[in-house]
Amino acid sequence: MVLVFFCISGVLGAIERHPSITTRDTEAEATHSLDTDSRLFAETIDPFPGAVVVVANDWPLIYGLNTLKQECVPFGHRIVNSVKLVGGTKQDAILTYMASRSEPYVVVASSDFEFSEMTAERRVNVDSEAGFDADAANRLREILEGYGEEAKRPLSADEALSAAVNNPMLRHMQKYVTAS
Structure with a gap:
């Protein structure tokens, strides 16, 4: 399994853009x-x-996971979780989310959000004006192909459940129950 963090600024369907506390001040x-x-x-x-x-953008602060899935029609069925960001940068929130996880991940992020070299190898930079274009698609494809079977193999029921759970303790209990 590979987690792809969707962190692109803009509006989609009924999901509107609202002022972000983590957008660079100059944007x-x-x-x-x-x-x-x-x-x-x-x-x-x-x-x-x-x-x-x-x-991993601002939407989860206002909208629930079911709304996100409904409004992100083309890929909504792939959404397993969200990062609810209150303070700090989006990069900090993603790294905190991944701190207790071992899965590979990719960050697809607009340039108006603060990201550093720490995520550069795993990041697809999306231009705020051009959006997710052919260059971004090629970069994402390249990263996912680099993960090989992790990205190409369908998720098991256990992996799907694990992806949907944020809490490390619950993930641990889920593994214990599955093993029994």
């Missing part, structure tokens, strides 16, 4: 429509059944 408010971006994103991850999506 304009992102009003880019993500409809085309989300279709290309979905097409890009489609050949990789082991790639699941964790929404």
Whole structure:
């Protein structure tokens, strides 16, 4: 399984952009429509059944996971979790989320959010104006292909459950119950 953090600024369906506490101060408010971006994103991850999506932009602060799945129609069925960010940067939230996990991950992020060299090898940079374009799709495809079977193998029921659980203690209990 490979976790793909979707962290792209813009609006999608009924999900509107709201002021972000983690957008760089010098950036304009992102009003880019993500409809085309989300279709290309979905097409890009489609050949990789082991790639699941964790929404890591501002939407989870306002919208629940079911709403995110409904509004992100092209890839909504792949959304397994979200990162609810209150303080710090999106990179900090993603690294905190991954601290208790061992799965490989990719960050697909707009340039208006603060990311450093720490995630550079695993990151697909998305231009705020161009959105998720052919270059971003090629980069994501390249990273996912690099993960090989982790990205190409369909998820087991245990992996799907593990991806949907944030709490490390619950994941540990889930492994114990599965083993019994």
